[in-house]
Amino acid sequence: MSTVDARLAAVRPSPRQQAWQEMEYIAFAHFGINTFTDREWGEGTEEPALFSPTALDAGQWVDACRRAGMRMIILTAKHHDGFCLWPSAHTEHSVRQSPWRQGRGDVVREVADACRAGGLRFGVYCSPWDRHEPSYGNSPAYNQFFRRQLTELLTGYGEIAEVWFDGACAEGPNGRRQEYDWESYYRLVRQLQPQAVIAICGPDVRWVGNESGLARDDEWSVLPAAAAADDDVATHFQHVDSQAGDLADGARLAAAERLIWYPAECDVSIRPGWFYHAAEDLRVKSLPHLEDIYYRSVGRNSVLLLNVPPDRRGLFHEYDVARLAELRRSLARTFAENLARVGTLQADSQADAGHGAAAALDRRADTWWSAAPDCRQAVLELDLGAAPPAFDRLELREPIALGQRITRFRLEGWDHGCWRLICEGASVGYRRLERLGRIQVPRVRLVIDQARESPALATFGLYLS
Numbered sequence: 487m488s489t490v491d492a493r494l495a496a497v498r499p500s501p502r503q504q505a506w507q508e509m510e511y512i513a514f515a516h517f518g519i520n521t522f523t524d525r526e527w528g529e530g531t532e533e534p535a536l537f538s539p540t541a542l543d544a545g546q547w548v549d550a551c552r553r554a555g556m557r558m559i560i561l562t563a564k565h566h567d568g569f570c571l572w573p574s575a576h577t578e579h580s581v582r583q584s585p586w587r588q589g590r591g592d593v594v595r596e597v598a599d600a601c602r603a604g605g606l607r608f609g610v611y612c613s614p615w616d617r618h619e620p621s622y623g624n625s626p627a628y629n630q631f632f633r634r635q636l637t638e639l640l641t642g643y644g645e646i647a648e649v650w651f652d653g654a655c656a657e658g659p660n661g662r663r664q665e666y667d668w669e670s671y672y673r674l675v676r677q678l679q680p681q682a683v684i685a686i687c688g689p690d691v692r693w694v695g696n697e698s699g700l701a702r703d704d705e706w707s708v709l710p711a712a713a714a715a716d717d718d719v720a721t722h723f724q725h726v727d728s729q730a731g732d733l734a735d736g737a738r739l740a741a742a743e744r745l746i747w748y749p750a751e752c753d754v755s756i757r758p759g760w761f762y763h764a765a766e767d768l769r770v771k772s773l774p775h776l777e778d779i780y781y782r783s784v785g786r787n788s789v790l791l792l793n794v795p796p797d798r799r800g801l802f803h804e805y806d807v808a809r810l811a812e813l814r815r816s817l818a819r820t821f822a823e824n825l826a827r828v829g830t831l832q833a834d835s836q837a838d839a840g841h842g843a844a845a846a847l848d849r850r851a852d853t854w855w856s857a858a859p860d861c862r863q864a865v866l867e868l869d870l871g872a873a874p875p876a877f878d879r880l881e882l883r884e885p886i887a888l889g890q891r892i893t894r895f896r897l898e899g900w901d902h903g904c905w906r907l908i909c910e911g912a913s914v915g916y917r918r919l920e921r922l923g924r925i926q927v928p929r930v931r932l933v934i935d936q937a938r939e940s941p942a943l944a945t946f947g948l949y950l951s
């Protein structure tokens with residue numbers, strides 16, 4: 487094995503990254519003063535009195551998300567305008583100054599509690615850029631202010647699974663820009679919520695590089711990083727160009743001083759804007775558009791963070807709820823039955839009796855087929871018998887607790903006496919989905935042409951949409 491491959495294969499997700507990846511599909515809720523001014527970015531001068539949802543019901547958000555198959559809600563506790571959805575003790579610019587619940591309300595609490603009651607995880611978006619706070623731009627003072635706000639969010643609302651630090655940053659009310667003390671923010675999150683991933687401007691989860699919800703065709707979780715002494719405070723995002731076409735280019739991986747597990751999150755809104763605008767009620771993304779996003783995010787080794795903006799009532803709009811349910815129904819229908827299970831799967835290599843090919847068909851993520859230790863290539867052949875079912879979707883999953891191993895694969899079908907290519911790719915990772923034309927053949931085989939370590943698969947799936 488080349489030493490580069492050995493180094494790459496040795497990079498593993500942390501338990502918090504693993505738990506985050508397993509969520510697959512999560513919700514963003516952009517809600518705040520902008521909901522009431524019909525804007526996307528507030529200026530920080532808005533009257534808190536504008537914040538007046540008439541029927542806020544976080545249980546309705548949770549219900550819609552749960553039925554949609556989502557596993558977490560990340561709430562914009564504070565957006566760039568600085569207005570806090572919780573009664574922060576460190577600013578007057580919050581729900582406390584609003585008429586909502588006579589100034590005694592706390593949206594963060596209501597959403598956190600509803601998530602817990604409904605079995606969803608809860609995450610917070612807290613914008614470092616604050617266009618209201620007077621200390622913004624006065625670096626040490628604002629850093630302290632921001633840490634105090636974070637402390638409130640991280641200590642007052644139970645378990646937080648994700649902390650989302652937005653990259654948008656410009657001047658504050660006094661025209662000055664702030665130097666963020668990222669490392670001190672990270673230390674605080676680690677200390678107060680050690681199981682939370684820190685996303686975007688953070689060390690655990692990277693921004694995929696666009697706001698359309700689309701990962702690259704081959705999205706890698708192991709990336710080159712600048713050398714840093716302490717994993718927990720590494721500001722990877724400053725060294726990784728999230729928008730580059732190829733983040734894991736072979737030469738850069740080989741030359742990297744340090745390699746990191748840094749998986750992608752695909753954020754996108756179900757509507758054109760991040761915040762609710764009545765004018766966009768008829769512009770909720772279509773089912774085919776959302777399906778395309780799903781296949782190109784969840785199906786590309788990434789987590790899908792889909793924004794559903796609560797409206798002025800404080801509810802998810804009926805159109806959005808209906809669309810979420812449609813997407814769920816459509817995916818549930820497609821993935822109801824793994825058609826590969828009707829056949830017999832055989833591997834040309836297996837590590838031991840516990841890691842035979844059947845482990846890739848047993849619907850369990852914690853069992854897997856694995857090739858013998860010195861193999862870097864393998865073939866899994868599926869005999870579908872005399873009356874083979876038709877399929878048009880392929881699903882592959884690696885057990886990522888072992889790292890990301892497969893680097894080239896192809897699916898072939900036995901057709902009139904020879905093997906024909908159906909699809910091919912490079913990265914598999916946590917989950918890879920391929921949409922195919924309708925295929926009906928007596929035998930298919932997955933050829934793993936290249937791997938960094940003996941390849942392993944937790945799932946080999948074929949489905950019909």
Ligand code: FUL
Nearest residue numbers: 526527652653654753760
């Ligand atoms: C961006 C922000 O500027 C947008 O308003 C939104 O919050 C999006 C998720 O991130 O950087």
